[in-house]
Amino acid sequence: MTDGTTRVFAWEEDARIEVRNLGREIVIEANAAGLRTLADHLLTLAQDGTPDGAHLHLEENNGLEEGSASLVLERCDDE
Secondary structure, X not given: OEOOEOOOOOOOOOOOEEEEXXXXXXXXXXXXXXXXXXXXXXXXXXXXXXXXXXXXXXXXXXXXXXXXXXXXXEOXXXX
C-alpha cells in the first residue's frame, strides 16, 4: 500500500525469472510465465493513481532464481 492505494503484484504459477549483470549489460531471462509476471508487475506500477516512487524489489529467493542480481522496478514520473 502506498499513499492509501493498494497494489497487488501477482505471480503466475511456475514463473521463472533470472537477472544477470554482465557489466555493461543486464540480462533478464524468463520463461513465458515469468515474462507475463514481469509485464503484469510493470502494468501494476503504471496504473492511474500509483504514486511517483512506488517500487517493487525482486531478489534472489524473493521472486528471482538463485544467483540472480537484484532488480528494482520503480515508477518515476519526474522528467
